[in-house]
Amino acid sequence: MAAKAKFELKLGPATREAFGATLVELGRENKDIVVVDADLSKSTMTYGFSKEFPERFFTCGIAEANMVAIASGLAAAGKIPFAASFSAFLMTKGFEQLRVTVAYPNFNVKLVGTHSGISIGEDGPSQMSVEDLALACSLPGFTVIAPADGVATSALVRAATAMVGPVFIRTGRVKVPVVYAAGQQFEVGKAIELIEGSDVTLMAHGLMVAESIRAAETLEAEGISARVVDMHTIKPLDREAIHRAAAETGAIVVSEEHLVDGGLGVRVAQAVAELHPCVMEFVGIRNTYAESGTPDGLLDKYGLRAPEVAAAARRALARKK
Amino acid sequence: MRKTKDLAQLQAIARGVRRHIVEMTGAAKSGHPGGSLSAVETLVTLYFDVMNHDPANPRWADRDRFILSKGHAAPVLYAVMAECGYADTPVDQLNTLRKLGSVYQGHPDRRFIPSLEASTGSLGQGLSVAIGMGLAARLDGKAWRTYVVLGDGEIQEGQIWEAAMFGAFHKVDNVVAIVDYNRIQLDGFVKDIMELEPLADKWRAFGWQVVEPDGHDIASLQKAFAEAAATKGKPTVLIAHTIKGKGVSFMENNPKFHGVAPTPAEVEQALKELA
Numbered sequence: 381m382a383a384k385a386k387f388e389l390k391l392g393p394a395t396r397e398a399f400g401a402t403l404v405e406l407g408r409e410n411k412d413i414v415v416v417d418a419d420l421s422k423s424t425m426t427y428g429f430s431k432e433f434p435e436r437f438f439t440c441g442i443a444e445a446n447m448v449a450i451a452s453g454l455a456a457a458g459k460i461p462f463a464a465s466f467s468a469f470l471m472t473k474g475f476e477q478l479r480v481t482v483a484y485p486n487f488n489v490k491l492v493g494t495h496s497g498i499s500i501g502e503d504g505p506s507q508m509s510v511e512d513l514a515l516a517c518s519l520p521g522f523t524v525i526a527p528a529d530g531v532a533t534s535a536l537v538r539a540a541t542a543m544v545g546p547v548f549i550r551t552g553r554v555k556v557p558v559v560y561a562a563g564q565q566f567e568v569g570k571a572i573e574l575i576e577g578s579d580v581t582l583m584a585h586g587l588m589v590a591e592s593i594r595a596a597e598t599l600e601a602e603g604i605s606a607r608v609v610d611m612h613t614i615k616p617l618d619r620e621a622i623h624r625a626a627a628e629t630g631a632i633v634v635s636e637e638h639l640v641d642g643g644l645g646v647r648v649a650q651a652v653a654e655l656h657p658c659v660m661e662f663v664g665i666r667n668t669y670a671e672s673g674t675p676d677g678l679l680d681k682y683g684l685r686a687p688e689v690a691a692a693a694r695r696a697l698a699r700k701k
Numbered sequence: 702m703r704k705t706k707d708l709a710q711l712q713a714i715a716r717g718v719r720r721h722i723v724e725m726t727g728a729a730k731s732g733h734p735g736g737s738l739s740a741v742e743t744l745v746t747l748y749f750d751v752m753n754h755d756p757a758n759p760r761w762a763d764r765d766r767f768i769l770s771k772g773h774a775a776p777v778l779y780a781v782m783a784e785c786g787y788a789d790t791p792v793d794q795l796n797t798l799r800k801l802g803s804v805y806q807g808h809p810d811r812r813f814i815p816s817l818e819a820s821t822g823s824l825g826q827g828l829s830v831a832i833g834m835g836l837a838a839r840l841d842g843k844a845w846r847t848y849v850v851l852g853d854g855e856i857q858e859g860q861i862w863e864a865a866m867f868g869a870f871h872k873v874d875n876v877v878a879i880v881d882y883n884r885i886q887l888d889g890f891v892k893d894i895m896e897l898e899p900l901a902d903k904w905r906a907f908g909w910q911v912v913e914p915d916g917h918d919i920a921s922l923q924k925a926f927a928e929a930a931a932t933k934g935k936p937t938v939l940i941a942h943t944i945k946g947k948g949v950s951f952m953e954n955n956p957k958f959h960g961v962a963p964t965p966a967e968v969e970q971a972l973k974e975l976a
């Protein structure tokens with residue numbers, strides 16, 4: 381991608397909306413695709429699929445653990461089940477079932493967590509998922525994806541469907557800035573370098589990709605050349621991109637709408653330690669549950685904004701010297 | 702606080718609580734009016750008549766406990782506690798519901814309101830917690846009782862039935878569960894999402910005493926709670942027959958108002974109906 385490509389970052393669809401629309405398309409293309417739902421279809425956006433393919437849509441009631449294991453059985457018998465719920469409920473209530481009936485037998489179940497992070501807003505911590513990536517990444521054999529915008533979501537939901545094996549896709553409630561032009565190619569496990577840079581690398585997933593782009597623009601005005609990398613696949617990590625970032629820029633900032641403990645940051649740090657140790661900083665939620673508020677108000681309060689990313693980059697540069 | 706058995710007084714309190722719910726969710730522009738309105742008489746009867754509690758002394762060791770397991774109905778709990786006069790639930794801040802910094806979080810949160818007995822919002826867990834409290838009271842030889850309000854959609858969670866088995870097996874007769882049987886959940890009518898019938902038979906088969914009050918008739922609720930108190934050797938469940946959105950014509954039995962707040966015009970109309 382061009383070094384000085386300007387990003388407009390206009391508001392586009394929520395990633396859950398892109399998921400819902402893509403699911404309908406996939407349903408038309410492949411009759412093996414089935415959907416299980418736990419009383420949230422109008423929120424997770426599986427509602428469109430349920431209207432067009434009622435015979436392939438199964439309501440489970442408010443029963444996430446059962447939903448996950450039903451999906452396991454469907455996958456065992458050759459279907460491609462999508463199980464969707466708020467990420468908080470899908471990953472925590474369904475976790476033991478994910479472990480024993482999906483990860484362990486390595487079944488082809490696609491899990492889509494919506495309303496992830498704190499940007500769900502007013503509903504507050506019980507509905508916020510800030511540990512879902514840690515849980516999903518802990519499952520052997522899982523592929524874990526956190527797309528930045530609608531274009532990325534559509535492409536990666538398609539890619540996840542094309543591959544065989546369990547995949548967790550993390551989406552959000554709110555409309556997010558458009559990062560990608562239509563037609564952008566995505567490969568699971570291959571990070572995308574959005575902005576070239578040589579002083580520091582800003583890595584992110586989800587809505588922190590746009591914040592990292594904004595931070596890079598701020599830093600550029602200060603004469604700091606920041607590389608921006610969208611780590612849309614949290615597992616398996618793109619170790620090559622991480623190695624390059626460490627070797628070529630010598631400083632990495634990882635930003636995410638997730639607990640710092642157990643998120644992308646610690647996974648990148650592990651790879652950096654193994655491949656090419658360098659200075660790192662982390663932007664994320666630190667050892668707390670959030671609260672109710674507007675999505676924007678919460679992202680401000682909990683420091684998930686471009687200024688915090690830029691500040692972390694400056695700290696990293698200072699330590700690099 | 703003014704506790705009372707007087708029906709007219711309790712009904713007047715219920716009307717005031719309904720007005721709060723409409724105003725709070727209207728001001729918040731989000732939240733769950735339907736399931737808050739369906740539980741009004743249940744909570745008013747508990748807090749203003751049945752339960753032993755002292756708003757001036759919220760940590761009184763012998764108080765009865767209350768858990769709103771269907772935590773999304775937080776507005777009804779906040780409004781009732783505010784009317785009771787708990788210091789950490791001020792009436793004049795009810796309309797800060799769901800705003801950054803408000804004690805009135807989207808779902809009940811003990812970090813903000815210490816007088817709450819539990820933080821809830823993830824459905825399916827409150828019955829277990831209530832039974833744990835009941836066991837503790839029994840171990841301590843205490844007479845206090847625990848009340849827990851469940852949604853009908855909520856009891857689709859498997860944990861509810863694990864707890865139901867436990868409660869009967871261990872004869873936890875100081876716990877009363879109330880199912881707010883409004884027949885609507887998030888995505889639509891319960892019968893279309895995951896039918897619960899025959900519901901009373903299910904609870905009976907699990908070993909519970911079942912009472913089926915009209916959940917909007919305070920006298921019927923009072924009678925049901927009295928029957929629960931008189932039932933020994935097993936826990937009691939009230940299957941409270943209710944109407945989601947009760948009291949506001951355009952919200953009644955309307956799945957839309959599960960999780961959609963009234964517009965300013967709708968608030969105005971609702972308050973007229975609740976005058």
Ligand SMILES: Cc1ncc(C[n+]2csc(CCOP(=O)(O)OP(=O)(O)O)c2C)c(N)n1
Pocket residue numbers: 418419420442469473733735736737739771773774822823824825851852853854855856881883885886887945959
């Ligand atoms: C474990 C869990 N799954 C899903 C949700 C999302 N959710 C919130 S309210 C609700 C429907 C609840 O229906 P019901 O229990 O009947 O409540 P009521 O009708 O009294 O509002 C759902 C699915 C949740 N809060 N917790």
Ligand SMILES: [Mg+2]
Pocket residue numbers: 736852853854881882883884885886
């Ligand atoms: Mg209901």
